[in-house]
Amino acid sequence: MRLRTYSIALSILAALVLQIVPMPANFDLYRPDWVMLILSYWVLALPNRVNVGVAFIVGLMLDILLGTTLGVHSFAMCLCIYVLAANYQRLRNYSVWQQSVIIGVLNALYNLVVFWLQHLITDILFLFTYLWPVASAVVMWPWLFWLLRKIRRQLRLN
Amino acid sequence: MNLMFSRGPSLQSRLALGLVLSAALMLFDHKFDGFGSTRVYLNSLVSPIQYLANLPGEMLSASASRIVSHEKLFDENAKLTHEALLMREQLQKLEFLQQENTRLRSLLNAPVNNHTERLVAELMAVDNNPYSHQIIINKGAIHGVFEGQAVLDDQGIVGQIMQVSSTNSRVLLIADVTHAIPVRVARNNVRLVAAGSGNFDELYIPHIAHSTDLQEGDLLLSSGLGNVFPEGYPVAKIHSIVRDESQPFAQVYAQPIAKLDRLKYLLLLWSNQEPSQAISLKQGTK
Numbered sequence: 001m002r003l004r005t006y007s008i009a010l011s012i013l014a015a016l017v018l019q020i021v022p023m024p025a026n027f028d029l030y031r032p033d034w035v036m037l038i039l040s041y042w043v044l045a046l047p048n049r050v051n052v053g054v055a056f057i058v059g060l061m062l063d064i065l066l067g068t069t070l071g072v073h074s075f076a077m078c079l080c081i082y083v084l085a086a087n088y089q090r091l092r093n094y095s096v097w098q099q100s101v102i103i104g105v106l107n108a109l110y111n112l113v114v115f116w117l118q119h120l121i122t123d124i125l126f127l128f129t130y131l132w133p134v135a136s137a138v139v140m141w142p143w144l145f146w147l148l149r150k151i152r153r154q155l156r157l158n
Numbered sequence: 159m160n161l162m163f164s165r166g167p168s169l170q171s172r173l174a175l176g177l178v179l180s181a182a183l184m185l186f187d188h189k190f191d192g193f194g195s196t197r198v199y200l201n202s203l204v205s206p207i208q209y210l211a212n213l214p215g216e217m218l219s220a221s222a223s224r225i226v227s228h229e230k231l232f233d234e235n236a237k238l239t240h241e242a243l244l245m246r247e248q249l250q251k252l253e254f255l256q257q258e259n260t261r262l263r264s265l266l267n268a269p270v271n272n273h274t275e276r277l278v279a280e281l282m283a284v285d286n287n288p289y290s291h292q293i294i295i296n297k298g299a300i301h302g303v304f305e306g307q308a309v310l311d312d313q314g315i316v317g318q319i320m321q322v323s324s325t326n327s328r329v330l331l332i333a334d335v336t337h338a339i340p341v342r343v344a345r346n347n348v349r350l351v352a353a354g355s356g357n358f359d360e361l362y363i364p365h366i367a368h369s370t371d372l373q374e375g376d377l378l379l380s381s382g383l384g385n386v387f388p389e390g391y392p393v394a395k396i397h398s399i400v401r402d403e404s405q406p407f408a409q410v411y412a413q414p415i416a417k418l419d420r421l422k423y424l425l426l427l428w429s430n431q432e433p434s435q436a437i438s439l440k441q442g443t444k
Contacts, residue, residue, distance in 0.1 A: 013207070021211040022283050025419070029288075052172040056179065064204045066287040067321065067328050071183030078176035085169055118289045121188050122336050124356065130288055 004155050008050060011038055011148070012058055020065050029129055032136040035062055036080065036110055040103055041148045043084045044091055046158065055081035068114075069121050076113035080106045100141035107137040198299060201323030208294060208326065212282055274388060275428040277301060279309075281421050282326055291331040291358065293317075295424055298325040303426060306386055310425040314392035314415035315339065315380055319426075331418050332393065333358050339386075341378040341393050346371055349381055352394055352412055358419045361394050363410040368401050370408065378412055388429045 003010075015034040023031060035058060042050035059074030066073065083106060084091065091099060111131060118124055151157075167175070263269070279297040297303050299322045307319040309329050317337065320330040331354070332339050338353040348370060352361040366372065376396045382389030394412035401408045 016207050017211045020208065020283065022215050052169065052176050056176040059180070060183075061204055061207075064200050065207060067290070067292050068287060069184050070187040071180035075177060075180035075184070078173060078180065082169065082173040082176075115289070117184065121184070122290070124289045124335055 004157065007151065007155055007157060008042055008046075011042070011151070012054075015039075016058070016061060016065065019062065029132045030136045032133050032140045033107060033110065036077065036107060037103070037137055037140060037144055038148070039077070039081055040084055040106070041145060043081055044088050044099075045149070045152055047085050047088045050081075051085055052078050052082050068118065072114055072117045072121075075117060076110045079113060080110045083109075096142045096145055099145070100138050103141045104134050104138035108134045197321050198323055201321055201328070202298075202325070205323050205326055208283060277426045277428075279424045279426055281424065290336070291334040291354070291356070291418070292320065293329045293331065293421060294326055295329055295426075296326050297426060298323050298327050300324055301426075302428070303327050308387045308391075308427045308429075310391060310427060311416045311421055311423065312425075313417065314394075315387060316416045316418065316421060316424060318386055329424075331358075332414060332416075333361065333418050339393060340381045340383040342381040343372065344377040344379050345373075348372065349383070350378065350410075352378060355411070359413055361412045361414060363396075363412060364407070366408045366410050368403065368408050372396060372399055372408075372410060374399055377415075388427055 012035070015038040018034040019031075039050060039055055039058060043055075055077040056074045059077035060070065062073040062077070063070050091102065094102070108131060111133060115124070115126060115130060119126075166172075277297060279295040282294040282296045284293050295309070303319055303322050305319055305322055309316045309318060315332060317329045317331040317334075319327050321328040330337055332352070333354040333356065335354050335356045338351050340349070341352050342349045350363050350366070352363050355362040374396055377392060378394045378396065380387040380389060380391045380393050392415045394414045396410060396412045398411045399408060400410075
């Protein structure tokens with residue numbers, strides 16, 4: 001079936017679209033890092049298919065889409081996805097709530113790494129509002145986990 | 159099929175490869191600016207995603223414009239006709255002034271400013287990257303857009319083109335922290351540089367001596383120095399000056415004239431400003 005072979009790529013594409021879709025400025029602050037969340041799910045579920053390599057490529061696409069210096073997002077994405085891929089067996093056994101806390105911590109790391117790299121390149125100041133996506137990632141994770149697991153089981157991806 | 163042992167390089171070596179590649183890309187992109195022409199292809203490659211992301215907003219505004227009431231359209235039409243009449247009257251005067259200006263400049267042997275070409279572009283998306291202020295417009299390399307081109311709206315200067323892809327391009331706004339624009343004060347021609355502060359409604363003017371003749375409310379026009387922005391377009395208005403003698407410089411802040419968070423239609427300018435020699439040569443051949 002066609003859908004089966006492309007479903008992971010399609011979900012990542014959807015995440016990229018969600019990442020850049022225009023939103024009102026009030027909600028924009030709380031936009032979760034969709035790409036990172038969806039990649040995290042696939043790494044935990046199918047670490048043999050989605051891995052650091054995919055994270056690198058998707059991070060690069062994010063760099064081009066967001067207009068940052070090439071390599072900033074791919075660096076942070078590789079780092080976070082590596083942590084998940086190295087510990088996927090342990091993380092799978094955690095409850096969804098524990099997972100979402102861990103995803104939140106990793107998301108904070110991701111945001112901070114992106115900030116630090118950008119800080120090295122240009123002179124930007126840190127505002128705590130930059131960390132709002134972490135909170136929304138923690139809130140979003142259980143729902144996203146449930147949705148993607150449903151999709152994975154329906155399509156019998158492995 | 160779930161393999162117990164993954165094939166290919168180990169996770170650690172993949173990570174190392176990814177990080178080293180990213181670092182190399184960053185170095186290459188930032189320090190050596192190495193992706194001049196490749197960036198066009200890269201941007202064109204991802205522009206379908208941008209169009210896809212823009213679709214919901216586009217559909218919403220299309221349906222909103224379809225259900226505007228008749229009355230409102232009539233009102234708007236009347237208002238626009240009125241405005242056009244006033245504008246045309248000003249245009250008549252402008253043409254006369256322009257002719258006079260050209261004549262006077264040619265008497266003084268000063269270079270004559272050629273007229274510029276323009277193109278209207280529409281805002282496609284605002285970047286949600288919180289660390290920089292960029293927007294995407296719907297005109298690209300196939301329309302002749304080039305890197306470093308000045309972008310204006312109906313009020314004043316908005317920014318400059320930062321990256322071009324084939325059908326859209328990325329604009330760096332004047333309020334971005336990495337951006338600075340040469341300006342002069344309309345009142346007394348003092349030359350300044352207005353740097354972005356990272357806020358949409360503020361520009362910072364560094365290195366101003368306490369004795370510089372500046373006042374709150376002074377209009378800053380682009381000075382045309384640096385050959386990026388055309389001369390004489392409004393950029394910002396000074397809104398606060400702090401002359402604290404314990405500081406080495408006065409702290410001057412200005413507010414951009416263009417509403418940078420409320421952009422919709424933008425103007426792209428092609429100035430045929432070349433060094434004065436080239437212009438006089440061109441006039442000679444005419």
